[in-house]
Every structure is written in C-alpha cells, then in structure tokens.
Amino acid sequence: xxxxxxxxxxxxxxxxxxxxxxxxxxxxxxxxxxxxxxxxxxxxxxxxxxxxxxxxxxxxxxxxxxxxxxxxxxxxxxxxxxxxxxxxxxxxxxxxxxxxxxxxxxxxxxxxxxxxxxxxxxxxxxxxxxxxxxxxxxxxxxxxxxxxxxxxxxxxxxxxxxxxxxxxxxxxxxxxxxxxxxxxxxxxxxxxxxxxxxxxxxxxxxxxxxxxxxxxxxxxxxxxxxxxxxxxxxxxxxxxxxxxxxxxxxxxxxxxxxxxxxxxxxxxxxxxxxxxxxxxxxxxxxxxxxxxxxxxxxxxxxxxxxxxxxxxxxxxxxxxxxxxxxxxxxxxxxxxxxxxxxxxxxxxxxxxxxxxxxxxxxxxxxxxxxxxxxxxxxxxxxxxxxxxxxxxxxxxxxxxxxxxxxxxxxxxxxxxxxxxxxxxxxxxxxxxxxxxxxxxxxxxxxxxxxxxxxxxxxxxxxxxxxxxxxxxxxxxxxxxxxx
Amino acid sequence: xxxxxxxxxxxxxxxxxxxxxxxxxxxxxxxxxxxxxxxxxxxxxxxxxxxxxxxxxxxxxxxxxxxxxxxxxxxxxxxxxxxxxxxxxxxxxxxxxxxxxxxxxxxxxxxxxxxxxxxxxxxxxxxxxxxxxxxxxxxxxxxxxxxxxxxxxxxxxxxxxxxxxxxxxxxxxxxxxxxxxxxxxxxxxxxxxxxxxxxxx
Numbered sequence: 001x002x003x004x005x006x007x008x009x010x011x012x013x014x015x016x017x018x019x020x021x022x023x024x025x026x027x028x029x030x031x032x033x034x035x036x037x038x039x040x041x042x043x044x045x046x047x048x049x050x051x052x053x054x055x056x057x058x059x060x061x062x063x064x065x066x067x068x069x070x071x072x073x074x075x076x077x078x079x080x081x082x083x084x085x086x087x088x089x090x091x092x093x094x095x096x097x098x099x100x101x102x103x104x105x106x107x108x109x110x111x112x113x114x115x116x117x118x119x120x121x122x123x124x125x126x127x128x129x130x131x132x133x134x135x136x137x138x139x140x141x142x143x144x145x146x147x148x149x150x151x152x153x154x155x156x157x158x159x160x161x162x163x164x165x166x167x168x169x170x171x172x173x174x175x176x177x178x179x180x181x182x183x184x185x186x187x188x189x190x191x192x193x194x195x196x197x198x199x200x201x202x203x204x205x206x207x208x209x210x211x212x213x214x215x216x217x218x219x220x221x222x223x224x225x226x227x228x229x230x231x232x233x234x235x236x237x238x239x240x241x242x243x244x245x246x247x248x249x250x251x252x253x254x255x256x257x258x259x260x261x262x263x264x265x266x267x268x269x270x271x272x273x274x275x276x277x278x279x280x281x282x283x284x285x286x287x288x289x290x291x292x293x294x295x296x297x298x299x300x301x302x303x304x305x306x307x308x309x310x311x312x313x314x315x316x317x318x319x320x321x322x323x324x325x326x327x328x329x330x331x332x333x334x335x336x337x338x339x340x341x342x343x344x345x346x347x348x349x350x351x352x353x354x355x356x357x358x359x360x361x362x363x364x365x366x367x368x369x370x371x372x373x374x375x376x377x378x379x380x381x382x383x384x385x386x387x388x389x390x391x392x393x394x395x396x397x398x399x400x401x402x403x404x405x406x407x408x409x410x411x412x413x414x415x416x417x418x419x420x421x422x423x424x425x426x427x428x429x430x431x432x433x434x435x436x437x438x439x440x441x442x443x444x445x446x447x448x449x450x451x452x453x454x455x456x457x458x459x460x461x462x463x464x465x466x467x468x469x470x471x472x473x474x475x476x477x478x479x480x481x482x483x
Numbered sequence: 484x485x486x487x488x489x490x491x492x493x494x495x496x497x498x499x500x501x502x503x504x505x506x507x508x509x510x511x512x513x514x515x516x517x518x519x520x521x522x523x524x525x526x527x528x529x530x531x532x533x534x535x536x537x538x539x540x541x542x543x544x545x546x547x548x549x550x551x552x553x554x555x556x557x558x559x560x561x562x563x564x565x566x567x568x569x570x571x572x573x574x575x576x577x578x579x580x581x582x583x584x585x586x587x588x589x590x591x592x593x594x595x596x597x598x599x600x601x602x603x604x605x606x607x608x609x610x611x612x613x614x615x616x617x618x619x620x621x622x623x624x625x626x627x628x629x630x631x632x633x634x635x636x637x638x639x640x641x642x643x644x645x646x647x648x649x650x651x652x653x654x655x656x657x658x659x660x661x662x663x664x665x666x667x668x669x670x671x672x673x674x675x676x677x678x679x680x681x682x683x684x
C-alpha cells in the first residue's frame with residue numbers, strides 16, 4: 001500500500017470526470033423532475049438521455065496511454081474500461097428511448113425510473129473502473145439496488161412485486177457470497193487492491209487452498225450476476241415478471257457490468273490462478289449452454305424465452321473467459337457487446353408491438369408480423385438470426401470468436417458442445433421467424449411507436465447487420481482493449 | 484494474555500449462543516432482544532481488538548437505532564408466527580444435511596488444511612494516545628474518499644427507492660397545507676357584519 005498524496009488524488013479526479021458528471025446529473029435530474037409536471041414527464045427522459053450521451057463523450061475523451069490507477073488506488077482507467085463505458089452508456093440511452101412510450105401507456109412514466117436508471121449506470125461505470133475489492137463491491141451493490149427497485153416499479157402488479165422480492169433475496173445472497181469470498185482473499189493475500197492481489201497470486205499463492213476457497217465463492221457470485229446455470233433461477237422469473245421496459249434494462253447494460261466484474265476479479269486480480277477458476281467456469285459454461293438452449297424451446301412467453309436465451313449466451317461468454325488467453329478475453333468482450341446490442345433490439349421489438357392493455361410478450365403475438373409491417377418483421381428477423389448465430393449477422397462472428405478461443409487452448413470437446421447447443425438454440429429463434437412470415441396474423445392493430453423509437457430501433461437492427469458484414473472495427477476495439 | 488483469551492472465549496460463547504437464540508426463539512421480540520445481546524458481545528470483542536470506535540458505533544447505531552426500530556416493527560406488525568412456521572418443520576432434515584455439509588467443508592478448509600497466505604505478523608502495540616476515531620476519519624476522507632462517496636450514492640438510491648415504492652397519493656385525504664396556514668390573516672377568518680341593533684321580543 002503506497003502512501004497517499006492529496007495532489008495525486010486531485011489530479012486523478014480528471015480521470016473520473018464521466019462518473020462525477022453522471023452522479024451530479026442524476027442528482028440534478030432528481031430535483032428538476034419535481035418541477036416537471038406529469039404531462040411533460042418526457043422532458044425528464046430527454047434530460048437523462050442527454051446526460052448519458054454527454055457522459056459517453058466524456059468517457060471517450062479521457063486520455064490515457066495504458067492502465068492508470070487513481071483516487072488512492074481505487075479507480076482504474078484502461079482501454080477496456082473506456083470501451084465498455086461508452087457501450088454501456090449508449091445502450092442505456094437507447095433503452096430509455098424504447099421505454100418512454102411503453103411507460104406512458106401504462107401510467108408508470110415517472111421520473112424516478114430514469115433517475116434510478118442513471119444511478120444504476122453509475123454503478124456499472126464504477127464497477128468497470130474498479131481497481132480494488134471495495135469499489136468492485138460498491139459498484140455492484142449500487143447497480144443491484146437500483147435494479148431491485150426498478151423491477152418492483154409497477155407497484156400495482158403483483159407479479160412484479162413477486163419477482164422483485166425473489167431478485168432481492170437471491171441478489172443479497174449472492175452479494176453475501178461475494179463478500180465472503182473477498183474477505184477470504186483479503187485474508188490470504190493481505191490486500192484489497194487488485195494489483196497487489198495479482199502480484200501475491202503470481203508470487204506463489206496460486207495453489208494455496210485458502211485462495212481456492214475464496215475463488216469458489218467469487219465464482220458463485222459472478223455466476224449469479226451473469227445468470228449462469230446453476231445460479232440462473234432468478235432470470236426467467238425476473239424477465240417475465242417485471243415491466244418490459246425494466247426487462248430491457250436488466251437484460252442489457254448489466255451484462256456488461258457482469259463481464260467487467262468477471263474480468264476485474266478473475267483476470268486482473270486472480271489471473272495467476274487461472275487453472276483453478278477456468279475449470280469452475282467450464283462447468284458453468286457447459287451447463288448454461290445446455291439448460292438455456294434446451295429449456296427455451298418449451299417457452300411460450302417471449303420474455304421468458306429471451307431470458308433462457310440470455311442464460312445460453314452467458315455460457316458462450318464464459319467460454320471466452322475460461323480460455324484464459326488474450327484471444328479468449330477479446331472474444332468474450334466482443335460477444336458481450338454484440339449480445340447487449342442485439343438483446344436491446346429484441347426487447348425493443350416487444351415494446352414496439354405492445355400498446356395500452358396489450359403486452360405483446362407471447363410468441364404468438366408475433367404471428368404474421370410480416371403482413372402487418374414488413375419492415376419491422378425484417379428487423380425482428382435480423383435480431384433472431386443474429387441471436388441464433390447465422391451469418392452475415394453479428395452473432396455469427398461472436399460465436400465464431402469464442403469457439404476459436406477454446407480451440408486455441410485445444411479444448412475441442414468444448415467447441416463441439418458449443419456448436420451442438422447453438423444448433424439446438426437455432427430452433428426457437430427460427431420458430432419466431434417462421435411465425436412472423438408464414439402464419440396468419442391474429443392481431444390486426446396498427447404498429448404504433450414514436451418516430452424516434454422507430455428510427456432508433458431500425459438503426460439498432462441495421463447496426464447488427466452492418467457489424468455482421470464488417471465486424472473489423474469492433475474487433476479492433478476489443479483487440480486494443482485487451483492486448 | 485491468559486485472562487484476555489479467557490474473556491474472548493467467554494464473550495464468543497455468549498455471542499454464538501445468542502445468535503442461535505435469534506433464529507430458534509419462538510417469540511420474535513425475544514429474537515430481537517437476543518440480537519441486541521449479539522451486538523453487545525461483538526462490540527466487546529471489537530473493544531478487545533483495540534477497535535473502540537467500531538465497538539461504540541456498533542452499540543450506538545445498531546443497538547440504539549436499528550434494533551429499536553426493529554422492535555417497534557415487530558411489535559406493531561402483528562405477525563402470526565405459528566402460521567409462518569407451519570410448513571417449516573418438514574424442511575429441517577434437508578436443511579440440517581446441507582448446513583452440516585457446509586460446516587464440514589468450511590471447517591475442513593479453515594481448521595484442518597489451514598488457509599495459509601501472506602503473514603502480516605502480529606500487530607504492533609499501539610501508543611497510549613492512539614485515537615481510533617482520528618485514524619478512521621483520516622482514512623475515510625483521504626484514501627477511501629472515493630468509496631465513501633459511492634456509499635453515499637447508494638444511501639441516496641435506497642431512499643429514492645423506498646419513496647418510489649411506498650409513496651401513494653390517495654385522493655380524498657385532507658392534509659394540512661402549511662403555506663396556506665401561515666398566509667392566513669384575520670380577514671379570512673372573521674367577518675364583521677354591520678347591522679342595526681334589534682330588540683328582543
């Protein structure tokens with residue numbers, strides 16, 4: 001632990017400008033929202049989106065040449081943190097755009113949704129930039145607390161309350177497990193700073209039984225936050241039970257946070273003990289791919305189906321991390337970013353089709369969408385093809401990357417398992433496409449949605465197609481982030 | 484040294500016993516009071532570790548504020564525990580097996596195999612004028628300033644969330660409007676009416 005200097009702390013504050021701005025913006029919007037009437041609540045949304053985009057510009061503008069720790073060794077800026085922050089901020093802004101109409105129709109368009117969303121995003125940023133076990137935990141807790149409240153946001157819905165309680169209890173259990181693991185690792189290595197822990201692990205603690213004991217608890221917590229089998233029980237219920245706009249939020253940006261959590265703890269802190277946690281992740285990864293893809297087939301609720309689809313995709317992300325090579329980390333980061341973009345779009349489609357008193361969350365609700373709106377049927381088809389991993393969509397490159405990564409460590413059987421389950425998974429994605437194009441529409445209502453939402457959703461889908469045709473730029477970003 | 488060790492074991496034994504009592508007591512008020520006993524014993528153990536500030540804060544905050552609130556809630560909500568416990572008895576064999584396995588696994592690693600790790604040596608004896616509060620304050624406002632700020636944001640989020648989830652504007656309630664009450668003047672309340680005197684019949 002090096003000495004603390006006030007001058008160094010103050011100069012480190014410039015590195016944390018995005019976080020500081022977002023925190024202040026959250027407080028400011030909370031106050032401004034009191035002055036804005038119920039009928040002009042979309043101004044709160046507009047302000048929040050503006051705050052997120054400004055923060056994204058600030059995050060992209062922080063100039064560093066290589067990893068820098070600041071703020072008393074608690075805060076770390078590197079290429080990965082910058083890339084992940086920008087993606088997370090933009091995704092949350094898109095989520096807010098999708099949410100406005102849905103909430104207005106249900107009479108739950110309240111400023112607190114956006115304020116909680118902003119603070120959740122702040123938690124994600126803190127977690128992405130964490131250089132110490134303290135900041136990892138605080139960032140995660142800030143994110144989780146906001147999510148619990150957002151899931152219960154629709155107070156008159158019993159299902160939302162039920163899933164919020166389930167989420168809260170299981171989430172607290174996972175946080176407890178995380179703290180227990182952290183305390184053991186602190187006891188073994190004598191430090192809370194990830195850099196010092198990494199040095200201690202490299203220095204001969206890798207085979208220490210106490211360290212293994214701590215890692216096992218960390219893996220449980222990471223598995224829970226990701227939603228990997230066997231810690232996935234909350235995902236389907238929370239996805240189905242919460243209002244769709246919250247499902248969209250929970251299903252998108254927090255996955256980036258979970259990826260950052262895994263990278264910071266396992267790679268930055270415990271990289272020297274890869275042999276141990278790699279084996280644990282193999283179990284989680286294979287089980288997630290199997291359970292997620294197989295159980296999704298039996299679902300009739302689209303939100304629940306996408307929940308199980310998330311579980312299976314988490315299995316693929318873990319494949320990249322468990323490879324333990326920089327190629328593996330890059331492919332996992334690429335997979336996480338692309339999955340989040342596609343997930344935001346597919347939940348956005350549910351929000352687009354829903355209207356007053358109609359949720360559009362059953363798979364049948366998409367029957368004959370092509371006859372109602374060929375354009376948006378095409379958009380949904382792009383998302384489904386991408387989730388299934390078909391070329392030329394972005395999901396194909398993501399799956400190819402993680403499979404190459406496990407082949408790179410000669411784990412051929414893992415690659416075979418991954419390919420087999422992605423074939424199983426293709427079935428339920430293609431079923432949605434089949435229903436849209438070959439079934440008669442059961443519902444003839446016109447597709448509403450504000451022009452802004454339609455434009456952003458179309459851009460989202462076209463981005464999935466465009467990145468699929470030319471994935472080079474994003475691959476370069478990931479390669480630069482995790483050299 | 485011997486005496487301190489004895490004290491440690493005595494307080495720890497009471498702590499563990501009280502903790503069991505918290506979950507086994509049938510009456511929730513007893514549970515809450517036993518939790519208070521737990522906190523007092525942990526505070527004493529902290530005092531023995533030279534962490535006076537933490538020990539006193541534990542008593543002040545948890546015993547003085549949090550547990551009093553707990554007791555109020557427990558007494559005000561008339562929870563029928565017999566109803567809640569009805570289904571519980573059937574689960575205890577599996578719970579005992581799981582708990583037993585967990586305890587065995589943890590003891591195996593912690594006691595039998597030893598956790599090992601870096602040795603920081605025994606803590607050096609502290610000077611007589613050493614102030615716990617001062618050292619904690621310095622750490623909190625320098626090295627840990629950033630986490631302390633985030634913790635503050637977490638508390639803000641907790642209060643926003645609590646208000647969002649519970650505040651309801653019910654129609655038909657007649658609340659006080661302090662602004663109007665302050666602005667009131669005699670003219671609004673009393674109307675002086677001029678009238679001709681009348682004779683009583």
